[in-house]
Amino acid sequence: MISPVPILSDDALHFLQQTIGAEFVSVNASDRAYHARDQSFHRAHLPAAVVFPETTAHVSAILKYANAHLIPVTAWGAGTSIEGNPIPIAGGIVMDFLRMDKILQVYDADFQVDVQPGIKYKDMNAKLAQHGLFYPPDPGANASIGGMIANNAAGTRTPGYGATKDNVLRLEVVLANGDVIHTGTRAVKTSSGYDLVHLFVGSEGTLGIVTAATLKLYPLPEHFSAVVASFETIAGATRAVSAIMGAGLGPVALEFLDPVTARNLNTTGEFKLPEAPTLLLEFHSATPHAIEHELALAQELCNDNGCTFFETGVGRAERDRLWKMRHSTYEVLVRNHPSISFLVCDVAAPVSKYPELVAECEREIRALSLPGASMVGHAGDGNLHPLVPYLPDDEASHARAVQALGNMVRVALRLGGTATGEHGVGLGKIQFMPEEHGASLELMRTIKRTLDPHGILNPGKMF
């Protein structure tokens, strides 16, 4: 790995100031501290400097210089990631895309948009709504598009629309040596050349830095319906998931809440959920009539699998109420347990293994004997987020939580799954890469060395 660079030389600072303007190069304590950690529990590391480029040419010039002078460069979006992905553990330069946050072009007839990486997911969608369009991958937080591309972020709408990797058509990327490449095409179908777009998506800024992207968009749906369905057992809920997908019902979202989460939500007084394994579903339809028939079929399939509670709501308001509830789970949990902190685990397995994944993860969090231990997940893609409690300011408790988290990852891998469904590798999942990838990890390393021979890009990540 490249040597840490805790402070920049005067020459380097001078170069940066000359290149992008002195006011966009910061070495002040608060800027450096703000860019020293994301929303994970991983330890902060101060960068030597924070730069705010405005153009691709700025990014290129900085990388060319950094590559020649062996200065680490870590790209920064919104800092909302939760595996330590952008923590600059070797110091050097953090490159914040605050100023590269524009929508460059909307292609209404093609349902596509060109954007800069610094634009925030929610801000972008607010603007796209004026075109009747939206970008579906929703990480929950108001992440930057650049960060979402780096981590291949996903969320509740993945069953219907896919993850980030399914919705990026074209990228402008600056390589470690400062070369600028354009890869991909606005044609939605191509078999031309190697698929470099997918190589960069999910590479966490370790192979190049994205400076522009063309994203696939979708028409804002006209007709919504929402379902809350509770089950006797998690196995029943999972069978219902398979049955619903198998019937071709095509839910846009298919979320799981465990009984503890349901109980927590009920404390707000706003909801009256059975304290049982529960699914939340969203359906879209092009016509209002189709929805009733789809809901009737969904209910039948749930009932076949031990459903004890089935509530539907039709229309945007009902849909919004459902997601307000889902998105409040973490906040309500924290509010109800003021003396507890939580690690958010992110694992995924084949859907058929979901009951086993849930059962094993439940055993891990119960063993910690702390209140609030609970789980939510994107059941439609086998993705589970155990919320792992620990006592803040108690190192042993924190260590036990981290240990539990590791055990859960090993369960997911044993079940044929993955160490991370949507949060990325960052610092939190590096240790599991050899077990998950085996011999292909060496090929990844080879690709890293080829694209970034001096290891200046987000050093200490991925391997």
Add this chain to the structure above:
Amino acid sequence: MISPVPILSDDALHFLQQTIGAEFVSVNASDRAYHARDQSFHRAHLPAAVVFPETTAHVSAILKYANAHLIPVTAWGAGTSIEGNPIPIAGGIVMDFLRMDKILQVYDADFQVDVQPGIKYKDMNAKLAQHGLFYPPDPGANASIGGMIANNAAGTRTPGYGATKDNVLRLEVVLANGDVIHTGTRAVKTSSGYDLVHLFVGSEGTLGIVTAATLKLYPLPEHFSAVVASFETIAGATRAVSAIMGAGLGPVALEFLDPVTARNLNTTGEFKLPEAPTLLLEFHSATPHAIEHELALAQELCNDNGCTFFETGVGRAERDRLWKMRHSTYEVLVRNHPSISFLVCDVAAPVSKYPELVAECEREIRALSLPGASMVGHAGDGNLHPLVPYLPDDEASHARAVQALGNMVRVALRLGGTATGEHGVGLGKIQFMPEEHGASLELMRTIKRTLDPHGILNPGKMF
């Protein structure tokens, strides 16, 4: 590039015979001739030998030897590709996957299957039907799955289900040096490590050879409907495509036929199509009731855009009739023009540019002044297949057709599209790679050199 190997040394032959059995190593004229060309017009090149491995260990041992002795190795599936993709232009070994054609495991509850690369698309789907499942990318021909992965093949169902690249979860790949890697996961969602699966999909056997794959499957749909809609203008048809996608109707297939194709089909007496720009659509639904409402909305949207003929059919038989018609277009064309041969061009552009793409390609084929000049295409993804006529045994006529094909590719690139939507690069599209990929082509070359330093894998392709 590696030097051509027109014949194998006795040592090499002996090694191959020892490794996989003498009866599975052929140097006879007919085996070599059969593996000298695909279904394209590109000139045949004889391999030095054809081998039929049975296991991944066979493939590994052969590649290790070939890499050490600088012998070209070109993987072979069904030979149905149409850009010269598997023509062994440097001789050496053709590796035919005839014996590696098994379904290894079906995961019913996960809608997934593990297969070997030699299995044919149609044969696999016939077996999967017993599980109520199917693999949607349909290249038309009975291609091998290995070949489909190599070319990132797609077809009529791409609007609903995506191309090959959207439906491969996991690969076993033998690298040029014989190393075997496993990449990807059965979890449908992952953000773990670099996306090597997508690097190999579409790489045409130039980066490694796939020996097993996990594919995404889908439940066989229960309720079908089919639509034939003709329009005054191609621009109207294209606007209808956008309107249908924009309404969230989600057609599974959305095909285009030009007036000449409609006229050709009418000569069979089986169809009575207006001789006008025509769309063929297929819809799936989980319930029979939804379909009527969807068809009514589709008709309204078509009428808004100058639709002059709208015929619907509900049920499997109607759907099958539609696709029988679509898949007979080439055969009927050839039957009606016995003295003409046709090149099949494959270009794609953003959907909004489809009218311009169609108009420019039409100008090119009309200028050839030969009967049968016509076009079909996957309008839902902006993919067009002009059928370019030439006189067989007339070199000048063939050269004019090839020239027209090149002009069409340049049009597609000018419109922001791609040189190949689904047939791959092979020999036919190599010359357009610099124009399409610019500086990113050098990165592709670097990756090729890194993974296959001696250039033994399908030499002379991609670059």
